[in-house]
Amino acid sequence: MNVPLPDVPEVRVVGLPQLTSGFDLVERLDLAMHLKVHGPLDPMGGERLAEVAESVSLRGRGGAGFPFGRKLRAVAAAAIRRGVRPVVVINGSEGEPACRKDTVLLNRAPHLILDGALLAAEALGARTLVVAVTRNSTEISVRAALGERGLSERRGQHLRVRVVRTPERMVSGEASAVIRAANGGPALPPGRRERAAESGVAGAPTLLSNAETFAQLAVAARLGPGRYGHSGLSDEPGTVLLTVSGSVARPMVVEVPTGVPLRYVLQLAGAPPAPQGVLTGGYHGNWIDADAAHDAMVSRASLAAVGGALGAGAILPIGPETCAIGESLRIANWLAAETAGQCGPCRLGLPAAAGGLSDVMHGGGPAALEALREVTRAVKGRGACKHPDGSARFLASTLSAFTDDLAAHVLGGGCGRETLGVLPLPAPGHDHREESVPSGERLAVDWTLCRGHGLCADIAPELIGLGPDGYPVLADAAVPTHLRGRAQRAVRRCPALALRMEAAPAERPALPDAGRRALGSGRG
Numbered sequence: 001m002n003v004p005l006p007d008v009p010e011v012r013v014v015g016l017p018q019l020t021s022g023f024d025l026v027e028r029l030d031l032a033m034h035l036k037v038h039g040p041l042d043p044m045g046g047e048r049l050a051e052v053a054e055s056v057s058l059r060g061r062g063g064a065g066f067p068f069g070r071k072l073r074a075v076a077a078a079a080i081r082r083g084v085r086p087v088v089v090i091n092g093s094e095g096e097p098a099c100r101k102d103t104v105l106l107n108r109a110p111h112l113i114l115d116g117a118l119l120a121a122e123a124l125g126a127r128t129l130v131v132a133v134t135r136n137s138t139e140i141s142v143r144a145a146l147g148e149r150g151l152s153e154r155r156g157q158h159l160r161v162r163v164v165r166t167p168e169r170m171v172s173g174e175a176s177a178v179i180r181a182a183n184g185g186p187a188l189p190p191g192r193r194e195r196a197a198e199s200g201v202a203g204a205p206t207l208l209s210n211a212e213t214f215a216q217l218a219v220a221a222r223l224g225p226g227r228y229g230h231s232g233l234s235d236e237p238g239t240v241l242l243t244v245s246g247s248v249a250r251p252m253v254v255e256v257p258t259g260v261p262l263r264y265v266l267q268l269a270g271a272p273p274a275p276q277g278v279l280t281g282g283y284h285g286n287w288i289d290a291d292a293a294h295d296a297m298v299s300r301a302s303l304a305a306v307g308g309a310l311g312a313g314a315i316l317p318i319g320p321e322t323c324a325i326g327e328s329l330r331i332a333n334w335l336a337a338e339t340a341g342q343c344g345p346c347r348l349g350l351p352a353a354a355g356g357l358s359d360v361m362h363g364g365g366p367a368a369l370e371a372l373r374e375v376t377r378a379v380k381g382r383g384a385c386k387h388p389d390g391s392a393r394f395l396a397s398t399l400s401a402f403t404d405d406l407a408a409h410v411l412g413g414g415c416g417r418e419t420l421g422v423l424p425l426p427a428p429g430h431d432h433r434e435e436s437v438p439s440g441e442r443l444a445v446d447w448t449l450c451r452g453h454g455l456c457a458d459i460a461p462e463l464i465g466l467g468p469d470g471y472p473v474l475a476d477a478a479v480p481t482h483l484r485g486r487a488q489r490a491v492r493r494c495p496a497l498a499l500r501m502e503a504a505p506a507e508r509p510a511l512p513d514a515g516r517r518a519l520g521s522g523r524g
Contacts, residue, residue, distance in 0.1 A: 005100050005243070005251055005424050007137045008107050012268060014256040015231065018219045018239050019212070023108060028141065031148040034111035041115050041222055046076050046123040053217060055225035056237050061101075062091060062173070062210030063284065063312040064386075065300060068217065071207060074197040076124055078205035087201040088121045089130045089182065089208040090114075092138055093166040093173040097334075097424045098282050098314040101241035102211040104253045106138040109215065110145035116214030119221055120207055121159060129161045130201060132178045134168050139481070162485070168426070170283070170338040174385045175208050177340075184486055188340045189385035212241055212313075232258035236299045244269040246279070246316035247422045262296040262303075265315065272319040277401050279318075279423070281311025283331050284390025287401035293317070307397075318422055324405050325361045326419025328398040332357050334425050335391040345382035349375055350391055357395065363412035373399065442504040443474050443487055449498035456490040456499050463487055478504040 013020050022029050022037035029037060044052070053069035060066045079086040090113060094102045105113055121129050129151075133139045146152065146161055153162040166172040166187040174189050175196055181187035182201045200206025216238060220228045229237035236258040242265060245251040249270025256265060266278070278293040280286055280303055288296065292306035300310045318327055336350040356372030376395045379388045399406060408415045443463060452470045462483055465473040479487045479501070491499045 003424065004097060004427050005245055007100070007135055008104055009100055009243075009245075010250060010252040011104060011108070012252050012254045014254065014260055014264070014268070015239075017255055018223075018231065019105065019109065019112065019215050019241060020255045028108050029111060031111055031145070034109070038112065038115075038218075038222060041119065041218060043119065043122045044221065046072065049119060049123045049217075049221070050076075052220050052225060056216075056220045056228050057235065058213070058216055058220060058238075059300070060210055061212035061216065061240070061313065063281070065310070068209060068213060071197060071209070072120065072124075074195075075205045075207045078198050079124065082205065084204050085128075086124050086126050086205040086207060087128045087130065088117050088124065088126045089132065089178060089196075089201060089206055090117050090211055090214055091173065091175065091178050091208055092131060092133045092142070092211040093178055093187070094134050095167070095169045095172045096282050096284075096312065096314065097426055098243060098245055098279075098316055099312050100243045101253050101313050103135060103138055105211055105215055105241070106133065107141045110141050111148075112215045112218050113211050114145060114149065114214075115218035116216070116221070118159070119218060120214070124207065126207075127159055128201065128204075129159055130164055130182045131161065132164045132166050132181065134166055134172065139163060139165060143481075163481070165480070165483075170335070171340045171385060171387050174387070176385065178208065179206060184489060188342065189387075191342065191384050193384065233297075233299055236301065240298060240310070240313060242298070242313045242315050244271075244315045245424050247272055247275065247319035247322070248317065251424075256298050258297070258299045260298045262298055262315070263294050265298060266293065266317055271317040274320065275317035276320055276322075276324050277318055278308075279314070279316040281309030282314035282316075283335060283394055284386070285309045285311045285314070286393065286397040289401060316423055321417065322420040322422055323361075323415055323417040324402040325357070325398070325409055325415070326417075327421070327423050328394075328402075329354065329357050329361055330419065330421060330425065331423055332391070332395060332398075335387075335394065339387065340385070343383045343388070345379055346388040349379040349382075350388065353379060353391070353395055357398070360406065361409050361414075363409065363414070365410060365412070369399075369406070369410050440478060440504055441484070441487075441501045442478050443490070444500050444502045445472055445474065446498045446500065449496045451496045451498070453495050455493055455495065459490040459493055460486045464490065472499075 011023055050069045050072045058068040075086050092102050092106050131142050151161040153160050164182050166181050172187040176189045177187045179200045196206040196208050232238045239255050239257050242254050252269055274290050277287045286309050288306050288308040296302050296306045303310050332354040336354040339346045339350050341347050353375045356375050359368040376392050379392045405415045454466055456472055457464045457466045467473045
């Protein structure tokens with residue numbers, strides 16, 4: 001039954017819209033409509049901006065929930081101490097199948113996000129802004145928004161802005177993976193953890209925040225802390241964006257003030273009146289039962305009090321007709337496949353944990369259950385990123401939330417329900433190396449100069465392979481826009497000056513996996 005969420009699902013609002021203002025008027029707010037709806041935004045100094053963020057208790061909306069004001073101050077302090085200009089990064093990478101809130105904002109209100117990021121860049125004195133995106137639709141929308149503002153990567157501009165494309169994977173949204181991608185590497189967490197505020201893009205202090213976070217900053221700066229606080233709770237003012245899917249009649253992204261009962265949000269999406277459980281915070285989050293879902297409010301503190309998590313704002317109820325353990329097993333298998341493959345405890349532990357849950361589901365007995373608990377404990381805190389910890393949290397929550405179902409499966413009889421696949425996952429055969437927007441240029445080689453050094457294939461393996469003779473083999477297609485920087489780097493680094501960029505024929509489409517196709521095409 002698995003039905004992946006569309007890039008931009010239905011959008012609803014409870015109360016007065018802030019982030020989604022204007023969505024009832026147009027499908028996408030271009031710059032002119034954005035200014036009509038939201039009005040102009042005056043710049044402000046770093047200290048004042050930090051005070052605004054702290055006054056409204058603004059925390060990161062990507063899952064970690066780190067206080068934005070504290071992060072802003074840390075980047076400013078590091079930049080001053082080192083005497084270098086910082087970098088600002090909008091993290092719009094959204095590779096979790098149950099999350100669409102950032103994609104909705106990037107597609108429909110890109111200028112609100114840019115407002116917040118440009119406000120922070122001006123306050124910090126940054127001269128570089130990076131926007132990381134996952135999907136074609138978001139890349140197209142962001143590039144159009146930058147064009148409407150006259151922003152680009154061209155030299156000589158007050159602020160240079162570039163778009164970085166990341167694969168649609170769980171680990172690609174990790175802050176360190178985004179920074180690594182912005183630095184020209186793979187969108188994978190590095191082996192060593194380093195604070196972005198100290199050393200991020202190009203080694204400079206980097207302010208990296210989630211797309212919704214920058215949009216919230218822009219709203220708070222326009223309204224001021226007093227008016228911003230008219231919505232939501234006093235200790236968590238404002239609104240939040242939630243992606244609601246699972247056993248619902250209408251999957252949606254909904255903007256709600258904090259303090260709204262979670263049950264109201266579930267009713268709005270057409271969830272069952274008595275769900276077996278509700279997964280809060282997405283696939284790195286926690287299950288809560290029907291009673292907790294009835295009592296909880298939409299807020300970080302309220303959800304935590306009942307054992308849930310706000311996380312990245314994904315809310316997924318499951319109805320009484322599907323097997324809760326089977327649904328969780330589907331997610332555990334997907335999480336295991338999403339490992340970056342770099343750290344042994346994650347690369348080996350997550351598949352072992354998913355296998356253990358499968359053993360439990362199919363009547364493996366108490367021994368299988370205990371083995372699963374042991375593997376889950378062993379994975380925690382032993383990876384270069386937070387993927388193993390989040391996956392272990394999800395598994396542990398599954399074991400504690402569905403005790404009756406667990407007992408039925410452990411004893412061998414099972415719960416008697418089929419696994420309907422109501423929790424969204426990528427479609428079968430989905431390739432997260434998605435086709436990108438073509439740049440209009442392609443790589444070419446001057447064979448009279450090429451000496452087969454092979455450096456170009458090391459720098460841009462997605463675009464250049466090596467033939468049996470050691471000479472480069474190029475994809476006969478336009479370079480995807482998100483790989484243009486890597487292609488230019490390969491051109492600059494060619495020792496023989498044999499590699500160049502040239503205009504691609506208009507009729508040739510960009511290919512989704514140029515590197516693979518390169519090995520089957522002719523030179524040049």
